[in-house]
Amino acid sequence: MAVNHYENFPVASILLPARLRPAVRDLYAFARGADDLADEGNASPQARLDALETWRAAIQDIGSHRTIRAPLSPEDRAMFERLSGTIAQHGLPIQPFLDLLSAFTQDLSVVSYDDEPALLDYCRRSANPVGRLMLHLFGATSMDDLAQSDAICTGLQRVNFCQDIALDQAKGRCYVPLDCLARHEVTLPGLQGLCAAPPQQVPAAWQAVLREQAEQARRSLLTGSPLAWRLPGRIGLELRLVVHGGLRILEKLAAGQYNPFTDRPILTRRDGFLLCWRALRRPRPAIDFPSHHES
DSSP: OOSOTTTTSOTTOTTSOGGGHHHHHHHHHHHHHHHHHHHSSSOOHHHHHHHHHHHHHHHHHHHTTOOOOSOOOHHHHHHHHHHHHHHHHHTOOSHHHHHHHHHHHHTTTOOOOSSHHHHHHHHHHHTHHHHHHHHHHHTOOSHHHHHHHHHHHHHHHHHHHHHTHHHHHHTTOOOSOHHHHHHTTOOHHHHHHHHHSOOSSOOHHHHHHHHHHHHHHHHHHHHHTHHHHHSOHHHHHHHHHHHHHHHHHHHHHHHTTSOTTTSOOOOOHHHHHHHHHHHHSSSOOOSSOOSSOOO
16 A cells, blocks of 8 residues: 555545545545546646646536536536535535645646745645545534644645655656755756666665655644544544554655665555554654654
8 A cells, every 4th residue: 555646535444434435435536536637548738637627617616506517528427416415415615626626737737846835835735625625524624623634634745755756757747846956966867867777775865855855744744643633533543544654654765765766665464553553552653753763
């Protein structure tokens, strides 16, 4: 298992209340489908953009309580009709759906980010809406709830960026801020070279880049982690498993000497037992970045 690509949706999880599983499946279908419009298949950039604009029009119709007028395929229309019912039943806000579409549209034209604020703005739209929609399903929408959910989702997104740096480069994208690369005197052509011929030992400068990005991801996860211990019952446990899953990926990245090019960290069944133990123990992980990593 990897921490990536909307697989952090707890789709059909036994930890979810049965009454919410159809709604979560509908949210996942939208996020997964929109992401695929931007990334999967052989469509041209213009065709991808047109498809995302069609989905945006459909969401705006739902938000305006209109019949969906967008020219959708029968399969997509059925998905949007189910989603419309879920939005109405649970009183979900429309903006998170529009934010997701905005981020996926941006992926068609923006391939790198100058600095931390630019990357965080992308995470705000590409990752954080998922958590906000989930919190609305559970009625946990205080300012603290939403802010800590945003921190967890941004942290998970940044774990994904560390984990999938080579996969993203294959798509022509880099989610490491360019000012971070400049600080460590590395370049995008250098990244392309690492991906083309992955070394067994990553150069020290690139290790420093990924260590810095991993630290940012870990701090974000830990900043949001009080939410996972505050939410009651099964949703709290589900969220603790997600947080610890992200932290475990970072541990594996460090143990592999920050070399996701030849040793992409993933979660195994053995890790699953460890995550369950960590999620069930009471103390929250400390908000620091230790030099050692628990095995």
